Amino acid sequence: MGVFYEYAAISDRHKIGYEQGQYCEEDFTSNSIAGKTLYSLISSGTEVFGCYDNPLNWNYPLRTGYSAVFEVEKVGSDVSSFKPGDRAFFWGNHSSYQLCQENEAVKIPNDLASETALFSRMATVSIATIEKTTIKPGARVLVTGLGAVGLLAMQVYKNFGFETYGIDPYEPRVLLANKMGIKNVFTSCPENLKKTFSLALECSGSQQATVSCLELIKNGGEISLVGVPWKKTGDIDAFLPLNLAFYNFATVYSGWEVGIPDPLRIHHHKMAVEWLAEGKMTVEGMYEIRAREQIAQVYDEIYNKTTKSISTILKW
Secondary structure, three states: OOEEEEEEEEEEEOEEEEEEEEEEHHHHHHHOOEEEEEEEOOOOOHHHHHOOOOOOOOOEEEEOOOOEEEEEEEEEEOOOOOOOOEEEEEOOOOOEEEEEHEEEEEEEEOOHHHHHHHHHHHHHHHHHHHHHHOOOOOEEEEEEOOOHHHHHHHHHHHHOEEEEEEEOOOOHHHHHHHHOOOOEEEEEOOOOHOEEEEEEEEEEHHHHHHHHHHEEHHHHHHHHEEEOOOOOOOOOOHHHHHHHHHOOEEEEEEEOOHHHOHEEEEEHHHHHHHHHOOOOOOOOOOEEEEHHHHHHHHHHHHHHOOOOOOOEEEOO
């Protein structure tokens, strides 16, 4: 008989709603876990400025969402780490029902709120860079763009043992970081810190921010492009960044976490969930919760930059 469920889908530019899907019995294997969704997290960049605005002209329909927490209702015969009643994190869509393999999910500790656990996904966006960088703990790391990914990157790299600094020209984000207990955040880089950073994590996707990173790293420094450059954000031509990269002996690479093998990605997720549970990362003040029926309104608000919080969670 299977399970019928609803999932979010973008049918055209700036048009999102729910469609009906079905999981058949054969979709559930001996290694599967499944259950009803409790919460899902909207990624403003990928979902709204990527899929909703669709500057890259992807084919419709587009299913969205990649961070969900669900209550496990059904487990396969070979599953050993989950039981009915457990809560699980999975990089699933905005969907009323989740189905995944045991090794794709992370069990959520009893003392960790489901809403908080969702942000393990946003933390892993920057964690991926640790697999690529050559710098060592103790070095200075710069984070540009203090949205959800950037605020978590500040905490991630502090936990890894780096000296972290953050920049965002939008003062309310700097004030939020301070309120969260995140130190060394500014609207612009202080003079005494320029040319002292071994690694810059560019989390905004802005061309100007990338140029700023090239100006602020020390000679031989690295830049990880963590934020997706969804569209042109300025009139900078190629000469300036190429010139800065050349004379600064800079190494610039993609920080896209999709390039990390799945077994390693799930390890990153487990680590992020543990840090959130242990209080080594906080998301206090970063989000608001909305009813899942409001998804079209929320997407529109994010696109028009009228939301009250950096992140929005859908309650199912």
